[in-house]
Amino acid sequence: MIIRRVLLFIILVASVAGAQVPYDRILRASAEPANWLTYSGNYNGNRYSTLTQITTDNVKNLELQWVLQVQQRGNSDKWEASPLVVDGVVYTVRPPNDVVAVDGVTGRVFWTYNHNPAQAARVCCGRVNRGLAILGTTLFMGTIDGRLLAINSKNGALLWNVPVGAPEAGYSVTVAPLVVKDKVIVGPAGGEYGIRGFIAAYSPTDGKELWRFNTIPAPGEPGSQTWSGDAWKTGGGSIWTTGSYDAELNLTYWGVGNPGPDWNGDGRPGDNLYTDSVVALDADTGKLKWHYQFTPHDEFDFDATQNAVLADIPWQGTVRKVMMWANRNGMWYVLDRTNGQFLSGKPFTRVNWLDGFDANGRPKRVLEPTADGTLVYPNNQGATNWYPPSYSPRTGLFYIPAWVDTSSIYRKNPGNPPAYAEGAQFTGIFPTVNFGTDTVGALAANATNTRFTSGSAGAVLAFDPKTGEKKWTFAMTDVTDAGILTTSANVLFSGGREGYFYALDARDGKLLWKTQLGGQIASGPITYMASGRQYVTVAAGNAMFVFAVKQ
Amino acid sequence: MASRVLFFVVAMVFAAGTAIVAQQHSYTQEDINAGAKLYEANCGNCHGENGDRIVGIDFSKGTFKTAKSDDDLIRVIRNGVPNSGMPSSPYSEVQANTVVAYMRSLVGKTGNLSVPATASLTGDAARGKTLFEGKGDCVRCHAINGVGGTSGPDLVPAAGGRGGQAGGRGGVPGVPGAAAPPAGGAPPAAGAAAGAGRGGRGGGAPGAAGAPRGGAAGAPRGGAAGAPAGGGGARGAAAPNPQQIERSIVDPSAEMAAQYRVYQVVTKANVTARGTLLNQDTFSVQMRDSSDKLLSFWKADLKDYGFMPSLMPSYKDVLTQQEVADVVSYLISLRSN
Numbered sequence: 001m002i003i004r005r006v007l008l009f010i011i012l013v014a015s016v017a018g019a020q021v022p023y024d025r026i027l028r029a030s031a032e033p034a035n036w037l038t039y040s041g042n043y044n045g046n047r048y049s050t051l052t053q054i055t056t057d058n059v060k061n062l063e064l065q066w067v068l069q070v071q072q073r074g075n076s077d078k079w080e081a082s083p084l085v086v087d088g089v090v091y092t093v094r095p096p097n098d099v100v101a102v103d104g105v106t107g108r109v110f111w112t113y114n115h116n117p118a119q120a121a122r123v124c125c126g127r128v129n130r131g132l133a134i135l136g137t138t139l140f141m142g143t144i145d146g147r148l149l150a151i152n153s154k155n156g157a158l159l160w161n162v163p164v165g166a167p168e169a170g171y172s173v174t175v176a177p178l179v180v181k182d183k184v185i186v187g188p189a190g191g192e193y194g195i196r197g198f199i200a201a202y203s204p205t206d207g208k209e210l211w212r213f214n215t216i217p218a219p220g221e222p223g224s225q226t227w228s229g230d231a232w233k234t235g236g237g238s239i240w241t242t243g244s245y246d247a248e249l250n251l252t253y254w255g256v257g258n259p260g261p262d263w264n265g266d267g268r269p270g271d272n273l274y275t276d277s278v279v280a281l282d283a284d285t286g287k288l289k290w291h292y293q294f295t296p297h298d299e300f301d302f303d304a305t306q307n308a309v310l311a312d313i314p315w316q317g318t319v320r321k322v323m324m325w326a327n328r329n330g331m332w333y334v335l336d337r338t339n340g341q342f343l344s345g346k347p348f349t350r351v352n353w354l355d356g357f358d359a360n361g362r363p364k365r366v367l368e369p370t371a372d373g374t375l376v377y378p379n380n381q382g383a384t385n386w387y388p389p390s391y392s393p394r395t396g397l398f399y400i401p402a403w404v405d406t407s408s409i410y411r412k413n414p415g416n417p418p419a420y421a422e423g424a425q426f427t428g429i430f431p432t433v434n435f436g437t438d439t440v441g442a443l444a445a446n447a448t449n450t451r452f453t454s455g456s457a458g459a460v461l462a463f464d465p466k467t468g469e470k471k472w473t474f475a476m477t478d479v480t481d482a483g484i485l486t487t488s489a490n491v492l493f494s495g496g497r498e499g500y501f502y503a504l505d506a507r508d509g510k511l512l513w514k515t516q517l518g519g520q521i522a523s524g525p526i527t528y529m530a531s532g533r534q535y536v537t538v539a540a541g542n543a544m545f546v547f548a549v550k551q
Numbered sequence: 552m553a554s555r556v557l558f559f560v561v562a563m564v565f566a567a568g569t570a571i572v573a574q575q576h577s578y579t580q581e582d583i584n585a586g587a588k589l590y591e592a593n594c595g596n597c598h599g600e601n602g603d604r605i606v607g608i609d610f611s612k613g614t615f616k617t618a619k620s621d622d623d624l625i626r627v628i629r630n631g632v633p634n635s636g637m638p639s640s641p642y643s644e645v646q647a648n649t650v651v652a653y654m655r656s657l658v659g660k661t662g663n664l665s666v667p668a669t670a671s672l673t674g675d676a677a678r679g680k681t682l683f684e685g686k687g688d689c690v691r692c693h694a695i696n697g698v699g700g701t702s703g704p705d706l707v708p709a710a711g712g713r714g715g716q717a718g719g720r721g722g723v724p725g726v727p728g729a730a731a732p733p734a735g736g737a738p739p740a741a742g743a744a745a746g747a748g749r750g751g752r753g754g755g756a757p758g759a760a761g762a763p764r765g766g767a768a769g770a771p772r773g774g775a776a777g778a779p780a781g782g783g784g785a786r787g788a789a790a791p792n793p794q795q796i797e798r799s800i801v802d803p804s805a806e807m808a809a810q811y812r813v814y815q816v817v818t819k820a821n822v823t824a825r826g827t828l829l830n831q832d833t834f835s836v837q838m839r840d841s842s843d844k845l846l847s848f849w850k851a852d853l854k855d856y857g858f859m860p861s862l863m864p865s866y867k868d869v870l871t872q873q874e875v876a877d878v879v880s881y882l883i884s885l886r887s888n
Contacts, residue, residue: 119630119631119633120639122638122639123638124596124597125596125597127635192596418588418592421641422641423639424589424592424593424640424641424642425592425593425596427596428591428592429595430591430595430596430599430600432600449830449831449832475833476832476833477831477832477833478832498832498833499832500832500833500834514834
């Protein structure tokens with residue numbers, strides 16, 4: 001009944017007024033699963049949908065409905081954006097920074113907005129963008145040349161365009177913004193360029209900065225005692241995955257990137273807060289409520305740039321407001337999100353850089369880069385990375401896209417960290433990246449895979465957060481940069497570098513359906529409903545693909 | 552077979568719209584050292600330690616997308632490439648020049664192949680021919696100019712063409728594109744991973760068994776081991792060098808690039824296919840069989856699949872070091888004829 005009323009509402013709105021997304025709709029996004037109103041689908045960051053038209057029985061009948069292709073693509077571009085869907089209209093970003101509004105049923109384009117990034121733009125790892133935010137009829141996009149843009153969702157007209165950080169100094173914006181109430185929150189990427197990171201809120205009407213939290217504190221600010229000398233000025237702490245939000249606590253949670261320089265910490269003694277941490281900020285003021293640092297004094301590039309997944313779960317007898325976090329450093333964590341208390345931290349793949357935790361949840365680190373090289377599990381790309389995990393309240397399982405048993409060898413010139421130069425990379429000696437038992441060039445987008453071993457390299461892992469127990473593994477031959485979507489019909493969608501888009505049974509990991517899309521999947525699938533039909537979409541290679549059950 | 556692979560590799564390089572650019576400037580060791588620092592700091596993150604991580608670009612082969620000269624490279628480094636992932640940089644022309652110097656020094660870098668002791672021995676081609684046909688009984692499997700066995704690859708194909716030296720099964724490593732196979736075992740990094748990684752899977756407790764202190768597991772500078780892929784390329788278009796031939800005689804089962812190993816699948820209907828593995832993923836494998844047919848299988852339809860050990864026996868304990876050197880000399884003399 002409710003669904004029918006929502007549908008009717010949708011049809012009316014779509015045909016008459018165009019997209020209208022007041023804050024209240026985003027806040028209650030889970031109540032209208034036909035739409036996908038924010039990066040993770042809702043503020044919990046769980047990428048879980050209650051749409052049930054696609055089931056474990058009929059998912060095998062999915063068929064391609066339409067494809068949206070990139071028009072201009074650079075060599076290192078990857079399509080990482082999660083689309084938004086508002087009342088039947090799909091909004092997404094084609095690499096590098098082209099916004100497009102598409103009809104969710106036919107795939108026909110309503111309008112496009114092309115942003116040509118300044119040539120000064122510097123990105124470490126490809127010209128990527130992870131998506132948009134919407135408030136009212138305004139879309140917000142960060143750009144690789146360090147700007148935040150507001151675009152009219154009805155006609156693609158630019159409303160305003162403000163700087164977030166200087167591109168010539170390595171500041172870029174790749175994260176999908178997060179709208180909370182009357183603020184648009186973003187932060188800059190650039191952790192390989194010695195930026196000084198921050199999270200900032202902007203006015204949706206004119207782009208004016210309303211508050212700023214420095215992820216690297218200046219002398220005198222809380223946390224500054226974890227730096228020495230001028231190291232904080234180039235301390236990194238980038239932002240490149242979208243935060244989560246708990247309206248009841250009015251806290252927004254953001255993961256912070258690596259310290260600079262990445263692989264030699266000798267010039268920045270101390271823990272280097274708030275790098276590799278989750279910070280809980282007051283959404284109205286940006287004031288820090290609490291933090292937890294996953295990797296103190298990091299020299300392995302273990303950015304904490306993953307989704308904070310919020311859930312209320314039974315924990316040792318009581319229901320607790322927790323945050324689940326699968327970290328690049330190979331550990332997955334359960335924290336109390338009201339106060340940051342460490343509840344558990346467990347490896348989800350081979351990990352050798354720490355030897356457990358102290359009573360406060362601080363990791364006991366046992367390895368550092370050396371002149372001759374140090375073998376570290378997981379590898380520099382991480383046991384997981386920015387690609388989103390999922391949590392299904394239906395199964396109670398936490399799903400992690402993982403690189404299994406990979407390692408890197410880290411070297412540094414002890415006592416001789418690299419010198420900073422504006423706009424130049426500020427990293428140290430790049431590590432080797434090893435996959436399983438051989439070193440095929442799997443980082444190349446089109447590399448064929450002729451590994452010696454049949455062992456897996458990528459996987460979807462399912463954990464029970466209550467017990468820490470691993471429930472199942474779906475192993476892939478190649479590694480994965482694909483996010484995960486789950487639904488209340490117990491369908492799990494994901495993919496990987498091999499180009500398969502597939503559906504698993506969320507309960508046991510059994511393969512239900514797959515299709516080969518011919519390009520690596522480096523995005524998170526989402527689902528929506530339009531004209532009474534459930535669609536599921538994922539970007540792979542140069543295109544976004546949209547499926548529905550055959551009628 | 553090998554020559555066809557060679558041709559394929561060369562064709563791919565050109566098909567991809569890339570060009571091999573020869574070095575024009577001359578550089579001092581100081582230039583190279585200075586450039587190495589800048590490269591490490593700025594370039595390697597994307598291009599990789601060996602300059603071969605981005606498709607269509609390989610510094611170790613002098614392969615670039617747009618650059619036609621060293622001056623072009625300096626321009627690209629300083630200005631970047633519009634609408635691509637290549638950003639501009641704040642380097643002066645002098646600094647960019649040192650980066651080019653370093654990039655040029657990568658050409659021909661061969662990684663850390665251990666060179667067999669006998670390679671320095673002087674072989675005698677005539678004695679080698681006698682050994683090849685007699686004591687070594689190599690002709691039982693290998694043909695020279697069409698004369699000899701067929702179960703091993705022709706070492707000098709009858710239908711002419713050079714560079715056919717021992718490809719295919721149990722063949723000679725180090726042909727172009729082949730990841731230079733370490734003679735004495737897997738690359739250190741990979742080896743450590745192989746040993747420790749499997750045990751760790753499933754368990755994975757922090758600081759658990761296996762090299763908690765990195766580096767402990769043998770030579771930690773694994774980077775070089777990954778390097779060799781590049782070494783081949785243009786250079787490898789010539790036949791394998793004496794060390795490589797020697798290694799294929801004394802240690803034929805050493806791991807070599809997948810395309811030079813025999814891959815076998817057995818279907819559930821008990822049909823067996825053997826050939827070269829071309830690709831594989833979670834659900835399928837693609838290969839070229841011994842009659843050059845392109846085959847693809849769903850793994851779900853297979854009873855068994857994987858690499859076979861080399862059929863070539865090791866001559867380590869059959870021939871003396873001098874005799875191996877003689878055979879190597881003989882094979883090389885065939886090539887120059």
